[in-house]
Amino acid sequence: MIREVIKNRLAELGLTQKKCADDNGFALQNFNSFLIGKRSFPLSDIEKVFKYLDLEIVGKPSKIRSKAKK
Numbered sequence: 001m002i003r004e005v006i007k008n009r010l011a012e013l014g015l016t017q018k019k020c021a022d023d024n025g026f027a028l029q030n031f032n033s034f035l036i037g038k039r040s041f042p043l044s045d046i047e048k049v050f051k052y053l054d055l056e057i058v059g060k061p062s063k064i065r066s067k068a069k070k
Helices: 002-013 017-024 028-035 043-052
Strands: 055-058 065-068
Touching (some): 002 028, 002 055, 017 028, 017 043
Antiparallel strands (some): 055 065
């Protein structure tokens, strides 16, 4: 679910995975592997991406959902 939120927000903002990865200090291959479910990311990196995309994590850790900031 988190991966889909990130992919949808990138598309909404017209950003590429490469731009997001570069701006956040991730290797493109690692970021892409995370987005397609072949790799996990630490919560701190997910939080960094959410902040970059102007999203926030809302809810309990067992039930994380995202909400675009207004």
